[in-house]
């Protein structure tokens with residue numbers, strides 16, 4: 255199944271973050287955020303390079319001090335993906351980050367004074383820097399909470415106020431985000447945003463936690479919205495090393511047909527299994543999982559569902575007693591002992607990739 259043919263919900267305006275388009279019909283991009291002290295230039299550059307190598311398209315770093323905002327100038331020439339400044343409270347840091355090369359800034363207008371926002375808008379116009387307006391369920395204005403209570407309505411009203419402020423000053427280079435740690439609220443509020451505005455939408459389940467629980471929350475929250483055609487750029491938030499976020503984001507996009515990649519189908523194994531399906535699947539993933547080609551690879555333990563799945567995949571195996579049948583595009587191309595299967599699969603995958 256593919257979700258490429260989105261409804262008009264996907265037809266958002268496009269902003270350019272550095273040279274990366276976000277919105278319109280452009281591919282959904284993957285973002286992350288460094289957790290180094292931004293003014294530790296070497297550490298920050300190293301982490302950004304790791305993120306980019308893993309597949310991150312756009313990276314954000316905090317500009318929470320003058321030194322970190324100024325550091326943008328030294329970091330930018332050493333990296334090859336756009337760098338976004340994350341700013342809270344002090345609008346002067348936003349100005350400084352833009353003057354020092356930030357490709358986009360992320361602010362929460364609710365925690366900045368109006369005159370500060372005015373200055374941010376003029377500076378962003380001067381440097382042609384887009385702005386992400388982020389609303390977080392934990393930082394809604396007090397009067398809105400009193401009027402609407404905590405929830406999607408208050409978040410939408412908060413966002414609406416901010417957007418009106420920017421539009422009244424002829425600033426439209428916006429990306430919108432509304433994040434909550436609650437998955438249901440994240441889905442609800444982003445559906446409302448998509449109905450109401452044409453600006454690109456940044457998706458994420460904020461403060462999702464760590465490990466499996468965070469991955470599942472993000473996959474459900476972000477994945478449900480993407481499946482509805484909502485969202486132009488995503489960030490999976492995992493506590494700890496941000497580089498771990500990228501494979502999760504890639505898997506979410508690949509599973510919806512929004513990113514090229516190798517889709518490995520493997521059976522859960524059972525009492526019939528006579529080959530080491532798990533080990534084969536893991537080795538194949540490790541050796542070719544990074545390749546930017548669209549292929550389905552089926553690794554099946556026996557002849558019950560094996561031949562069917564393996565035939566329908568681009569490449570597949572159906573296991574037998576310490577051996578497996580290898581299929582390419584539905585045709586059996588040989589029977590191989592278990593010791594050769596990984597290498598045979600990898601060779602065939604690369605061959606098909608070269609001919610793609």
Ligand code: SF4
Pocket residue numbers: 521522523524525526527528554555556557558559560
């Ligand atoms: S494909 Fe065969 S080995 Fe794998 S789970 Fe199904 S029946 Fe069991």
